[in-house]
Amino acid sequence: MATCSFCGNELKEGRGTRLFRRDGSMLNFCTRKCEVNLRVLKRTPTEYKWTKKYASTAKKKGKGESKEAKHVVKAPDKK
Numbered sequence: 001m002a003t004c005s006f007c008g009n010e011l012k013e014g015r016g017t018r019l020f021r022r023d024g025s026m027l028n029f030c031t032r033k034c035e036v037n038l039r040v041l042k043r044t045p046t047e048y049k050w051t052k053k054y055a056s057t058a059k060k061k062g063k064g065e066s067k068e069a070k071h072v073v074k075a076p077d078k079k
């Protein structure tokens with residue numbers, strides 16, 4: 001089973017796009033969204049929360065982030 005080069009999800013047989021570069025490297029994409037993010041917009045998957053690669057890097061850093069973002073409101077300082 002191939003995995004998506006951007007988000008890291010597994011690809012089912014007959015699904016997704018496979019791209020071969022001139023240097024011989026191979027890229028798999030599950031959706032057009034992933035392909036555009038990597039090739040056109042040249043984004044790195046570790047910066048986006050919806051990718052599996054983001055979750056793996058967050059664990060390595062030791063920041064156990066919850067699924068829902070916490071809104072922290074600081075009281076303004078009175079002088």
Ligand SMILES: [Zn+2]
Pocket residue numbers: 004005006007008009029030031034
């Ligand atoms: Zn993908």
